[in-house]
Structures are given as structure tokens and as C-alpha cells.
Amino acid sequence: MKRGYFIVLEGPDRSGKSTQAKLLKEWLEGRGFSVILTREPGGTKISEQVRKILLDPKNNIERLTELFLYESSRAQHTLEIILPALKAGKVVISDRFTLSTVAYQGYGRGLPIKTVNTLNTIATCGLKSDLIFVFDIPDRIFAERERLALKLSGPDRIESASAAFRKRVNRAYKILAGKQGMIRINGALSRANIQKEIITRVRRLIGV
Numbered sequence: 001m002k003r004g005y006f007i008v009l010e011g012p013d014r015s016g017k018s019t020q021a022k023l024l025k026e027w028l029e030g031r032g033f034s035v036i037l038t039r040e041p042g043g044t045k046i047s048e049q050v051r052k053i054l055l056d057p058k059n060n061i062e063r064l065t066e067l068f069l070y071e072s073s074r075a076q077h078t079l080e081i082i083l084p085a086l087k088a089g090k091v092v093i094s095d096r097f098t099l100s101t102v103a104y105q106g107y108g109r110g111l112p113i114k115t116v117n118t119l120n121t122i123a124t125c126g127l128k129s130d131l132i133f134v135f136d137i138p139d140r141i142f143a144e145r146e147r148l149a150l151k152l153s154g155p156d157r158i159e160s161a162s163a164a165f166r167k168r169v170n171r172a173y174k175i176l177a178g179k180q181g182m183i184r185i186n187g188a189l190s191r192a193n194i195q196k197e198i199i200t201r202v203r204r205l206i207g208v
């Protein structure tokens with residue numbers, strides 16, 4: 001079976017994931033690759049509907065319900081978008097994937113990591129990514145970017161969660177970035193320097 005490549009960008013809000021996902025897509029397309037850029041939660045019609053429930057500040061969601069909503073959205077996303085694209089030999093870039101659930105629902109909400117990992121495996125049919133970039137930004141820069149962004153629009157449900165929760169999530173990403181198989185990205189670097197680092201790894205993977 002011909003197989004494409006699956007590249008994941010992870011990290012806290014405003015660490016630069018979406019910026020780099022877009023740059024990487026453009027770079028790959030410039031080299032003739034067929035690229036699907038997708039995101040979680042979301043990526044399909046059903047998953048985008050689940051995303052709305054998850055991010056609506058009016059919703060009071062139990063952490064276990066939240067976990068299942070993320071995983072149900074992921075199952076649909078994996079089956080409808082990611083697996084068929086990989087089978088067709090495309091490069092799939094996902095802005096967030098399973099590690100986000102480890103960080104937010106595991107470390108952040110305090111659900112057992114083992115449970116999160118088990119559900120992640122079920123929801124993804126055991127799919128493993130080829131590269132996982134984990135963005136890590138200093139708290140000071142995180143606060144600065146947050147101030148700027150909240151001036152433009154109000155916070156969503158996750159963004160308005162307690163400061164303690166968000167601190168646990170940011171700390172989780174620092175820990176997770178150092179784990180085996182993860183590529184730590186210093187989100188404080190310039191866009192161009194981060195892109196260079198990402199492209200070096202991607203070149204090595206795809207052999208161009």
C-alpha cells in the first residue's frame with residue numbers, strides 16, 4: 001500500500017502552530033507534494049460541530065464528557081480525512097492531534113494519562129504520526145501574545161479556563177516536548193528560523 005506522510009504540530013495556544021502549519025504546506029506544495037492541512041478539534045463537518053460544543057463558553061462540560069467529545073471528533077477526523085489521504089499518498093499536516101488530549105485532559109484536567117492514551121489509540125485506529133513538533137514558549141511570550149489576541153476577540157471556553165489549568169497545560173507541553181520521539185520547537189524564535197528547523201526534519205523524512 002502506498003503511504004503518505006503524517007506530520008503533527010502540537011503546543012499550547014498561540015505558540016505558533018498554525019503559522020508554521022501553513023508555511024510548511026506552502027513549502028511542500030512548492031515541491032510538488034499534495035498536502036492536506038487539517039486541525040483538531042475539527043477537520044470534518046461533524047468534528048467542526050463537536051468543536052463548537054467544546055469551545056462554546058456557555059457550555060459547562062464534565063471533564064469525562066470533554067474527553068469523549070475530543071475522541072469522537074478525532075475518530076471521525078481520522079477515518080474520514082487522515083487515513084484516506086495517507087492511503088492516497090498525500091502529506092497530512094494536523095494542527096494538534098493526540099498529544100493535545102494528553103496535555104489538556106490528562107495533565108490539565110487530571111484524567112489518568114493511561115485512559116487518555118488508550119482512548120487516543122482507539123480513536124486513531126492506532127495511527128502513528130511520522131513527525132511530532134512540540135512548540136514550547138516561555139510564559140512571558142505566552143502572556144504577551146494572549147493580551148494581543150484577546151484584544152481582538154473574547155476568549156473561547158478553553159481560553160477562559162482557570163489560570164491554574166492553563167499553567168498545568170503549558171507545563172505539560174514542556175514535559176512532553178522532551179519525551180522520546182518528540183521534536184521540541186522553541187516558539188520564541190523567529191518564524192523564519194522555526195520554519196528552517198521544521199523543514200530540515202521534514203526533508204530528512206521525505207528525502208528531498
Ligand SMILES: Nc1ncnc2c1ncn2[C@@H]1O[C@H](COP(=O)(O)OP(=O)(O)O)[C@@H](O)[C@H]1O
Binds near residue numbers: 016017020190
Ligand atoms: N515565531 C513567531 N514569532 C512571533 N510571533 C509569532 C510567531 N509565530 C506566530 N506568531 C504570532 O503569534 C500568534 C499566534 O500564532 P499561531 O500560529 O496562531 O499560534 P497557534 O496556532 O499555536 O495558536 C499570531 O498572532 C502569530 O502571528
Ligand SMILES: [Mg+2]
Binds near residue numbers: 014017018019095
Ligand atoms: Mg492555531
